[in-house]
Amino acid sequence: MPSETENTLIRVRNMVKTFNTGKGLHKRQVHALRNVSFDLKKGKALALVGESGSGKSTVARLLTRMHHHTSGDVSYRGQDINAFNSHKELAQYRRNIQMIFQDPYGSLNPAHTIYHHLARPLFTHGHVSNEAQAKAKVLELLRMVELDPESTPSKYPHQLSGGQRQRVSIARTMAIGAEIILADEPTSMLDVSIRLDILKLLNKMKQEQGITFLYITHDIATARYFAEEIAIMYQGQIVEWGDTSSVIDDPQHPYTRLLLSAVPDPHISFSESAEAGQALLDQANLIREQSLAPVTKVLQYNRQHFFTEHEIIK
Amino acid sequence: MANQPHLDGTNSIKNTLEIKDLCVDYLLDDSEFRAVNQVSFNIGKGEIFGLAGESGCGKSTIAFAISQLLRPPAFISGGQILLNGQDTLTMDKRTLAATRWSKVSMVFQSAMNSLNPVLTIEEQFRDMFYRHKGYSPQESAKRAGHLLELVGISPDRLKDYPHQFSGGMRQRIVIAIGLALNPDLLIMDEPTTALDVVVQREILLQIHALRKEFGFSVLFITHDLSLMTQLCDRIGVMLKGELVEVGLAKDILHNPQHAYTKKLWQSIPAAFDHQLKQQQAIKQSNVVMEASV
Numbered sequence: 207m208p209s210e211t212e213n214t215l216i217r218v219r220n221m222v223k224t225f226n227t228g229k230g231l232h233k234r235q236v237h238a239l240r241n242v243s244f245d246l247k248k249g250k251a252l253a254l255v256g257e258s259g260s261g262k263s264t265v266a267r268l269l270t271r272m273h274h275h276t277s278g279d280v281s282y283r284g285q286d287i288n289a290f291n292s293h294k295e296l297a298q299y300r301r302n303i304q305m306i307f308q309d310p311y312g313s314l315n316p317a318h319t320i321y322h323h324l325a326r327p328l329f330t331h332g333h334v335s336n337e338a339q340a341k342a343k344v345l346e347l348l349r350m351v352e353l354d355p356e357s358t359p360s361k362y363p364h365q366l367s368g369g370q371r372q373r374v375s376i377a378r379t380m381a382i383g384a385e386i387i388l389a390d391e392p393t394s395m396l397d398v399s400i401r402l403d404i405l406k407l408l409n410k411m412k413q414e415q416g417i418t419f420l421y422i423t424h425d426i427a428t429a430r431y432f433a434e435e436i437a438i439m440y441q442g443q444i445v446e447w448g449d450t451s452s453v454i455d456d457p458q459h460p461y462t463r464l465l466l467s468a469v470p471d472p473h474i475s476f477s478e479s480a481e482a483g484q485a486l487l488d489q490a491n492l493i494r495e496q497s498l499a500p501v502t503k504v505l506q507y508n509r510q511h512f513f514t515e516h517e518i519i520k
Numbered sequence: 521m522a523n524q525p526h527l528d529g530t531n532s533i534k535n536t537l538e539i540k541d542l543c544v545d546y547l548l549d550d551s552e553f554r555a556v557n558q559v560s561f562n563i564g565k566g567e568i569f570g571l572a573g574e575s576g577c578g579k580s581t582i583a584f585a586i587s588q589l590l591r592p593p594a595f596i597s598g599g600q601i602l603l604n605g606q607d608t609l610t611m612d613k614r615t616l617a618a619t620r621w622s623k624v625s626m627v628f629q630s631a632m633n634s635l636n637p638v639l640t641i642e643e644q645f646r647d648m649f650y651r652h653k654g655y656s657p658q659e660s661a662k663r664a665g666h667l668l669e670l671v672g673i674s675p676d677r678l679k680d681y682p683h684q685f686s687g688g689m690r691q692r693i694v695i696a697i698g699l700a701l702n703p704d705l706l707i708m709d710e711p712t713t714a715l716d717v718v719v720q721r722e723i724l725l726q727i728h729a730l731r732k733e734f735g736f737s738v739l740f741i742t743h744d745l746s747l748m749t750q751l752c753d754r755i756g757v758m759l760k761g762e763l764v765e766v767g768l769a770k771d772i773l774h775n776p777q778h779a780y781t782k783k784l785w786q787s788i789p790a791a792f793d794h795q796l797k798q799q800q801a802i803k804q805s806n807v808v809m810e811a812s813v
Contacts (some may be wrong), residue, residue: 258716399783405789470747471746474750
């Protein structure tokens with residue numbers, strides 16, 4: 207359908223990334239991503255969920271071209287991202303795709319004011335041509351991320367709380383004019399009570415301005431809150447994906463079931479869940495081993511919900 | 521429930537830990553900052569007590585105060601800490617050193633990185649066994665192997681170094697070291713925050729089972745209220761150095777009294793379908809209540 211392809215901003219097919227590490231006798235390969243495929247659709251969020259080391263952050267690094275993928279096709283609006291080779295083309299591409307990182311303390315420069323953090327990308331990407339325009343635009347950005355436009359510009363990062371700093375990071379991606387935001391655990395370092403405020407802000411940007419998100423997380427609950435689609439990743443392979451509520455309420459892949467059984471649910475006490483969950487946990491190592499094997503087949507559970515079958519290990 | 525008579529923490533003989541009006545101050549240049557203000561709670565024998573709150577609310581400061589590990593500029597400015605009825609604040613240094621680890625042991629968030637990288641697992645146990653029990657290396661190795669089995673790690677791995685284990689296994693080794701001297705109280709400060717949910721679940725199920733077997737009490741500190749409600753018998757909620765609400769876990773969940781506790785629950789999105797429905801039901805009942813007022 208033509209309308210569907212128009213809405214797909216990023217199309218990833220069979221993306222593979224292999225890192226070479228070590229030297230001489232210790233040389234070995236790390237298969238960070240194995241045949242990863244997904245689409246990012248305009249104005250929608252895809253949650254990429256998995257444990258640490260499953261390769262979810264590598265996906266974001268490849269999409270922003272911090273690394274090249276080893277093989278597979280990745281295209282942005284139909285153009286192969288590997289074809290962006292000149293400085294100008296790459297800058298143009300990166301203007302559209304930006305990242306928000308987990309650590310709001312580490313991603314701002316302590317020596318510069320908030321005004322500098324927001325005005326600089328405006329100038330470098332040619333969105334403004336003089337100070338007066340920049341000032342007006344910075345105020346607008348701060349208002350958008352619900353920070354006080356009067357007092358904030360002259361402040362330094364250490365004068366802001368974690369949640370406020372994360373808002374500055376978000377405003378910075380908007381200053382550049384990104385249409386796709388790769389958010390790598392944007393709330394996991396924040397206190398519980400401000401996490402939801404940040405998610406609400408991202409949700410507003412998605413709905414009102416049609417920003418597209420890749421939401422990388424290990425928190426199932428926030429994924430459900432924020433993302434329309436979810437992909438469960440284990441050891442470099444996506445093992446189950448589809449409509450968020452269908453995947454979470456009706457998981458098909460054994461690894462997804464294991465992951466979901468371990469998510470704390472306050473309504474079920476430990477003694478109760480110990481009995482029910484024990485059977486699954488006893489198999490935890492077996493499930494991990496089986497899910498590690500290469501995917502041989504993709505099965506469809508319902509119209510918007512897929513899961514994989516793996517090579518059988520003896 | 522008939523088999524849980526001490527859950528309310530009123531019976532003082534059965535209490536492993538009693539904290540009364542504890543105040544901890546941090547000395548600043550020209551003033552003092554009160555990090556913990558008049559906090560009182562009890563932990564019954566064999567009970568898992570949870571302390572919830574945001575970063576900077578003083579929950580870890582309490583953990584350090586219990587084992588007297590606060591360093592200047594922090595100092596305990598008031599109150600009592602009774603461990604099995606004995607005041608730890610008036611103990612001399614020697615008794616205190618003997619009490620630490622044998623009566624109270626601690627597991628921290630980054631505990632898995634506190635293992636010495638150049639010692640084998642067996643040697644990590646040896647020092648502690650020698651100091652407290654005077655065990656020979658052979659005795660210590662035997663006991664260490666037994667402890668590793670308890671936390672689900674094969675005793676064959678005693679000769680391995682910390683880097684040969686995964687993060688979850690290292691955290692389990694630290695828990696094994698924490699349980700080595702059969703302490704009365706195990707303090708766990710965000711013990712699984714750096715780990716994956718599946719590993720977290722495995723470790724906490726083990727703690728849950730070990731507690732039933734050995735009857736130690738646990739002070740469990742985390743910011744994850746859902747996890748805490750699942751694991752703990754009673755929960756205390758802290759806000760800016762004060763304990764604003766203490767209650768049975770299920771009361772904290774179903775009937776939170778303090779506005780801050782309610783706010784904490786509201787800021788956790790639901791993961792599962794039945795939770796979503798429950799949250800909606802609560803919202804609706806709130807709307808009805810407001811309308812009737």
